[in-house]
Amino acid sequence: MELNKDLVYDKLFKVAPVCIDIVDLQTRQLVQTSAWVVNHIGYTEEEFIALSKNLFEGIVHKDDRQTQLQTYESLMNNPTDLFKECVIRFRKKDGDYLHVQIRLSVLEVDETNKPKSSLNTITDISELIDLRHRLNAELRKMDIISFKNSHELRGPVATILGLIQLIDHDGLHGEFSMNIIDALRQTVKKLDEVIGEINRHSNV
Structure with missing residues (x-):
C-alpha cells in the first residue's frame, strides 16, 4: 500500500495532541499551524497566524521573550542540529x-545553508509544572519537619532525661527539687509546642 503523504500530513495537523507549526524564519511569521490552537488555547487559525508576527511576540510572556529569541538564534546559528528546545509561557x-x-527544528535552508523555515512542536506542560511546584512545597514541609525533629525535639528530650536522672539521684526534696520540677515542666511545655508545630506543618 502506498501512503498518500498529503493525506497523512493533513490528518496529522488536525489530530495531533501537540501544536505543529511551520514558521518562515525570514519573515519571522507563522505559515501554517495545527488544530491545537483552536482546541487547546482558543484562537482560530487566522487569529493565531496574526499573533505570530515577529516570532509570536504578541502571546509570549514578556519575562520569557529573551529565552525564546535566544533559542531561535541558536537554531539559526546551528542549522544542522536536530532541534533546539525551550520552556516559555503562551497567552x-x-x-x-x-x-x-517548544522544540524547533530547521525545515528548509537556502543555497548558503541559512535556515529558511522551521518546524515547531509545542507541548502544554502546565500540569507538569504545577506538579513540580506542589512537590517542591511538600519537600519544603518535610525539610521543616526534619529540622524540628533533629534540632528542636531532641534538645528538650535530652533535657528531660537529664532532669529525670537528677531526680533519681537526689530524690524529691527541698528547693533544688522544686527547681528541677519547674525546669522539667518548662521543657515539657516547649516539647509540646514543637510537636504542635510539626503537626501543623504535616497537616497543611
Whole structure:
C-alpha cells in the first residue's frame, strides 16, 4: 500500500495532541499551524497566524521573550542540529498563560545553508509544572519537619532525661527539687509546642 503523504500530513495537523507549526524564519511569521490552537488555547487559525508576527511576540510572556529569541538564534546559528528546545509561557485567548515546551527544528535552508523555515512542536506542560511546584512545597514541609525533629525535639528530650536522672539521684526534696520540677515542666511545655508545630506543618 502506498501512503498518500498529503493525506497523512493533513490528518496529522488536525489530530495531533501537540501544536505543529511551520514558521518562515525570514519573515519571522507563522505559515501554517495545527488544530491545537483552536482546541487547546482558543484562537482560530487566522487569529493565531496574526499573533505570530515577529516570532509570536504578541502571546509570549514578556519575562520569557529573551529565552525564546535566544533559542531561535541558536537554531539559526546551528542549522544542522536536530532541534533546539525551550520552556516559555503562551497567552491563551482567555488571557491565562500556560507553560509550553517548544522544540524547533530547521525545515528548509537556502543555497548558503541559512535556515529558511522551521518546524515547531509545542507541548502544554502546565500540569507538569504545577506538579513540580506542589512537590517542591511538600519537600519544603518535610525539610521543616526534619529540622524540628533533629534540632528542636531532641534538645528538650535530652533535657528531660537529664532532669529525670537528677531526680533519681537526689530524690524529691527541698528547693533544688522544686527547681528541677519547674525546669522539667518548662521543657515539657516547649516539647509540646514543637510537636504542635510539626503537626501543623504535616497537616497543611
